[in-house]
Amino acid sequence: MHDRGTLAAFxxxxxxxxxxARRDNPMGPLVLLEDGMAVQMRAFTTAHLRCFVPECLTxxxxxxxxxxxxxxxxxxxxxxxxxxxxxxxxxxxxxxxxLSATHPHVRAAAEVPLDVERTRVADIMVTFPDGGRVALEVxxxxxxxxxxxxxxxxxxxxxxxxxxxxxxLFGHRGKHMIALGDDVVGLNAVHRAVLGTGVPLxxxxxxxxxxxxxxxRAFTAGGVAYEIPPRPSDRTAQVWIDPLAxxxxxxxxxxxxxxxxxxxxxxxxxxxxxxxxxxxDRQAALRAEAAQAEQDRLDxxxxxxxxxxxxxxxxxxKRRRRAEASRQMRxxxxxxxxxxxxxxxNVLAAHDGSIPLHLDLPSTGDGVYAHxxxxxxxxxxxxxxxxxxxxxxxxxxxxxLRKKGIRVAAPSGVxxxxxxxxxxxxxxxxxxxxxxxxxxxxTDPDVELADRERLVEAARAAELAARQRELEISxxxxxxxxxxxxxxxxxxxxxxxxxxxxxERLGGIPHVVHAASPTGMHSGIDACDEHWRSIVACTILDMxxxxxxxxxxxxxxxxxLVARQAEFENAMxxxxxxxxxxxxxxxxxxxxxxxxxxxADLDSWPxxxxxxxxxxxxxxxxxxxxxxxxxxxxxxxxxGSLIAAGRxxxxxxxxxxxxxxxxxxx
Numbered sequence: 236m237h238d239r240g241t242l243a244a245f246x247x248x249x250x251x252x253x254x255x256a257r258r259d260n261p262m263g264p265l266v267l268l269e270d271g272m273a274v275q276m277r278a279f280t281t282a283h284l285r286c287f288v289p290e291c292l293t294x295x296x297x298x299x300x301x302x303x304x305x306x307x308x309x310x311x312x313x314x315x316x317x318x319x320x321x322x323x324x325x326x327x328x329x330x331x332x333x334l335s336a337t338h339p340h341v342r343a344a345a346e347v348p349l350d351v352e353r354t355r356v357a358d359i360m361v362t363f364p365d366g367g368r369v370a371l372e373v374x375x376x377x378x379x380x381x382x383x384x385x386x387x388x389x390x391x392x393x394x395x396x397x398x399x400x401x402x403x404l405f406g407h408r409g410k411h412m413i414a415l416g417d418d419v420v421g422l423n424a425v426h427r428a429v430l431g432t433g434v435p436l437x438x439x440x441x442x443x444x445x446x447x448x449x450x451x452r453a454f455t456a457g458g459v460a461y462e463i464p465p466r467p468s469d470r471t472a473q474v475w476i477d478p479l480a481x482x483x484x485x486x487x488x489x490x491x492x493x494x495x496x497x498x499x500x501x502x503x504x505x506x507x508x509x510x511x512x513x514x515x516d517r518q519a520a521l522r523a524e525a526a527q528a529e530q531d532r533l534d535x536x537x538x539x540x541x542x543x544x545x546x547x548x549x550x551x552x553k554r555r556r557r558a559e560a561s562r563q564m565r566x567x568x569x570x571x572x573x574x575x576x577x578x579x580x581n582v583l584a585a586h587d588g589s590i591p592l593h594l595d596l597p598s599t600g601d602g603v604y605a606h607x608x609x610x611x612x613x614x615x616x617x618x619x620x621x622x623x624x625x626x627x628x629x630x631x632x633x634x635x636l637r638k639k640g641i642r643v644a645a646p647s648g649v650x651x652x653x654x655x656x657x658x659x660x661x662x663x664x665x666x667x668x669x670x671x672x673x674x675x676x677x678t679d680p681d682v683e684l685a686d687r688e689r690l691v692e693a694a695r696a697a698e699l700a701a702r703q704r705e706l707e708i709s710x711x712x713x714x715x716x717x718x719x720x721x722x723x724x725x726x727x728x729x730x731x732x733x734x735x736x737x738x739e740r741l742g743g744i745p746h747v748v749h750a751a752s753p754t755g756m757h758s759g760i761d762a763c764d765e766h767w768r769s770i771v772a773c774t775i776l777d778m779x780x781x782x783x784x785x786x787x788x789x790x791x792x793x794x795x796l797v798a799r800q801a802e803f804e805n806a807m808x809x810x811x812x813x814x815x816x817x818x819x820x821x822x823x824x825x826x827x828x829x830x831x832x833x834x835a836d837l838d839s840w841p842x843x844x845x846x847x848x849x850x851x852x853x854x855x856x857x858x859x860x861x862x863x864x865x866x867x868x869x870x871x872x873x874x875g876s877l878i879a880a881g882r883x884x885x886x887x888x889x890x891x892x893x894x895x896x897x898x899x900x901x
Contacts, residue, residue, distance in 0.1 A: 241476050245440050245447055246407050246414045251307035252321060253442055254328050255280065255296050256287035265328040268308055273300035280308065287324055288316050305443065319375045322406055323358075325441035326373035330359050330404075333444070333479050340364060341484070355393050367486030368399045373439060375406035380428040387425050391432075402489050403429065407440035407447070418473045420449065422465060431467040435494050439479070446482060447474040448493045453504050456511050461504035464497045562601070573606035582612050596658045602648025605641045611655060613639050619664060622677045627665075629653050629673040663687070721763060728766040737769045740776075742839050748772060751813040759802025760791070767791050768810060776838045779830040781823070784811065 254265035265287055268276055277298045285294035286308075295311040327345050334343045338361075347360035349370075357370035379386040387403070394401040405411035405426075413421030422430075429436045438447035449472035450462045465472040475493050482491045573579055582590060590608055594615060598607045614632040617639075632652050633643050643649065656675055660667045663680035728734055738744065748768045754760065760767050774790040775782050788807055797803045811828060814820040819834040
């Protein structure tokens, strides 16, 4: 870490020149102005030194002593050179001075071609005594990272093919220095390409003779921090600012204490990660081993459970087989006892040689230890046969069976008898009263079933009568409501201004309006028949000689009288059909109707009188007024009879409200 503001000072864009050329050898080595020597070097500079830019028009130099900042050279006249050229030339000279001071055993020269074809020209070519060569490149200009001819990758490869080790030092200003604040810099594509090859990434400031070395802080899973070289995936890095003299050069490239420290830290970080990965793998192996042990335990438990289940199923099967064999033997004994009994002979004799249904009903349990025909015949014969009208209980049946030597176990045997009595109830031999708790009354099946049927029919008839009464009450209420609505609608129609207009036009309400049957309360129209039919009659006269179903319906809808569209359309179709059948209309295609002379004669307004042109100057129509020959409300076409009568709206359309002009106050 360096002090806050050091990176800002390193990347400062001040274009001061600290190198000058000799007047007698402008292309030779440059002269460095040491900091603090501006006063002592001023006379020498004025006499013997000049600007090192060959094309400079005013190359005369002097020195400047700065209280804040480094001493430097300055043109005697105000000349400004491009940053890139100044920094690049001073950077090369700074490297030459650094090599001369710290590596006297090497031979260094500027602008050395790589081969005779000058495919590449090294900024500084360093040759070691053993013949090894290193090219130092000071890069301020923009550079690509791809495979183009001038890209960093291609230029580096060209050096390596010739056996030259390239060392890149990027400029402290321009495209290759992205200062993000404090000690953080951004890494562009070229920087990441350099880092991807494993060579050091460095920045050079020739003015201050400093280099910037990037690093990043990496943390292990345990939270231990390491300062390591940036990785190709990093987009930012922190930097150390050190003097250029801290660098050292050998035949493999550049080294420094910082770079060595970063290499050690990077190796330590990788070793720490390896230890953590090994620990993670060990923990995973322990977890897998524990999981396998748990799974083995569960498998053993499941195997033991399966063994127990198999043994239990085998024992259950054995018990069931023994029970089935016991039931089979018992059934055979009970069947044999029943077939040899005198009771069976009597039952067969009484029922024409067959066992009746009510004595062979299916049994739901094994609690009665006798053939089901046996115990049902015994219970029925002693408790019910010949005892019509008598009362009994399931307990009585149990007592009879036990008295006859038939074992009845509780509760399964008692439940079996109760189920049998319930089946006898369904057949009509007994009647079980609701909530009787096993009590019953012996009945004659024919009489009992007939009585039940009569009761069912009576209940059904009562239910139908009740529904009919409810329907009649509902219909009466609906009719009363409809009658009230008809009275209200008729009163409203008779008191309306529209009816006065209809009577005036048609000479009264024509018979055709009343002749059709009333629409009833399900017409979907919130108006009396005379009201809406009068509107439609006027519409037919307005639209003569041809009118459509849609136009007739639209007039009533515009009057706001339609409550239910589908029912209203049915009512309209029915009345128009009546008009067709009465020769007032002729039905045409596409739901259109032709108005006959019989219907047209109802109209008392003149139809053929044409409007004479006015003698006065025609007035200018306002924007709110519709075109001539159209309704002022619905914009529909007006019939000639309406125009001749001076009407501006259809009969069913309400008149437009008039606007009165307020007198202006003086």
